[in-house]
Amino acid sequence: MKASVRFPVTPTLLRRLAYASIIANVAIVVTGGAVRLTASGLGCPTWPRCTDESYHTTAEMGVHGVIEFSNRLLTFAVGIIALAVLLAVVARRPRPRGLLPLAVAVFLGIPAQAVIGGITVLTHLNPWVVGLHFLASMAVIAAAYALWRRTVEPDGPTTPTVPAPLRTLALLTTLVSAAVLVVGTWVTGSGPHAGDRGAARNGLDPQAISQVHADGVFLLIGLSVALLFAFRAVGAVRAARAAAVLVAVELGQGLIGFVQYFTHLPALLVAAHMLGSCLVLLATLAVLWATRERRAVSPPAATAPAAEPVTAGV
Template sequence: MNRFGRLPVSLPLLRRLALASVVANVIIVVTGGAVRLTGSGLGCPTWPRCTDESYTTTSEMGIHGVIEFGNRTLTGAVGFIALAGLLAALTYRPRRRSLVLLAGSVLLGVAAQAVIGGITVRMQLHPGVVGIHFVVSMLLLLSTYAFWRRVDEGDAPARLTVPRPIRTLAWFTTAVSGAVIVVGVLVTGSGPHAGDEDAARNGLDPLAISQFHADLVFLLVGLTVGLLLALRAANAPAVAVRAAVVLLVVELSQGLIGLVQYLTHLPALLVGAHMLGACLVWLATLSVLWATRVRQPAAPATVADQVAASTTPAPALSR
């Protein structure tokens, strides 16, 4: 038995917990968007309490307080999933340092997001802090995705499955995808959905920053098409070609949502869908990057192996 006094953690359980972290962090991005799009960003006007006297919402705060407090409660659930993932990584035998570090980064990221969320409220939804909150969410998705993928990978150095120039193109595509997200945050910060009617905007010209955002999207789609053609020409593994196709489809779908929301003057429902789309584009981009290299799969340990690893006495120190 391991030191937690439980049966050893299985590889499938670890995989499910890692995937749960990915899904939970996408969900909280969407619900966080709902807070802003309903004007509930200051539904709980202070932090860590909801009011100066109460940690929970009160009837006087109405629906906005319920929405904001609900999102704070969901943050606790996301943190619980991250903690479970870290405990599972610590418990898994033989213990893998890479999994522990990745799971730990997820938990630290969730904690950091809670603090940034509090600062966002304290700063009265300043668009700069709100933007940082969203960008950190994307970095947290990177950590959760890396944790999920590493569960089934070994810890040997990665080996490229495509020519190096294609790998470089995949990295460049990832960088542009990240830039699209950052500029998208600036677009949102210049628009009407501030989360509260009294919250400030970033002062950028919405038309100009939207055009720059669109230009980056065109660049990203062009790079993805080029990457897909290069993968096919190089007879890359099917998983890499498939990942590039999925990325292109997600990008085009996200672009269509962005165009329609712009032409219809940013209805809240479409803006929320666009936020979900940003998460999906980012995850699809990471999928392509991961598909251009491979690590030897991690061999699942049997229960007997895990028990033996957890009960083997530490070597005696030499005198």
């Protein structure tokens, strides 16, 4: 009987697939924002079909239908990449520990995110559901990042690279970053870009909730700067470099946020701000990962066989 042929999954291939998954999930956040910013949220007025009679857009639905349907098609592309990552992880030998659950989480997160997107359509773009749709995408991006980092690490024990108080501070910064994302969805739900001219708003005062969001951003930047100096003080070069990138990304994102607020939320800047949200999340996770590292386990040293005792001849 012939042996079955197994497609070889190299570490490089797995890393590239995992990295592609991050890029694809960030891309669908940006294109989803384009749907909302062009008022195409109800371009396909129902779900899972585009209309009651068709799964695809029709000429009568115009450009809004094309934009919404194209974003739905992109979900399949993101799902295919996630499936390719999952299959590569299953086929990988030896398989790094913890990799399979992350691949499953990313793969299942795609249809879950699509279902939430469908609920946004069925609820006529309820702003709270729209916000949940965005946050679900952020959760998938976080899982995809964790998966990618696991593919570039050796399969060994985790050891801290900074003192425990700084690891706690990095975790607190991550939680504040997540809170800023959540409040950001409330700001969006109170603003003018509803995704459709007839969609409801969440009823929050735009100026007041924007101030709450800005206060969270100031806190986040302050914590990130504190991490940068603390990491430098203890000689944690890799962690300090990650914190410096985070501060730079936050400052750029903050600048976009202030400009878009004072220029009455032009669509192009709002789209850039959505991309910036993804980059802030990824940079925050990079800092968190830099506070620990995995070290390869060295194989046990081979011991020479004991010499047999020499006996005198008779």
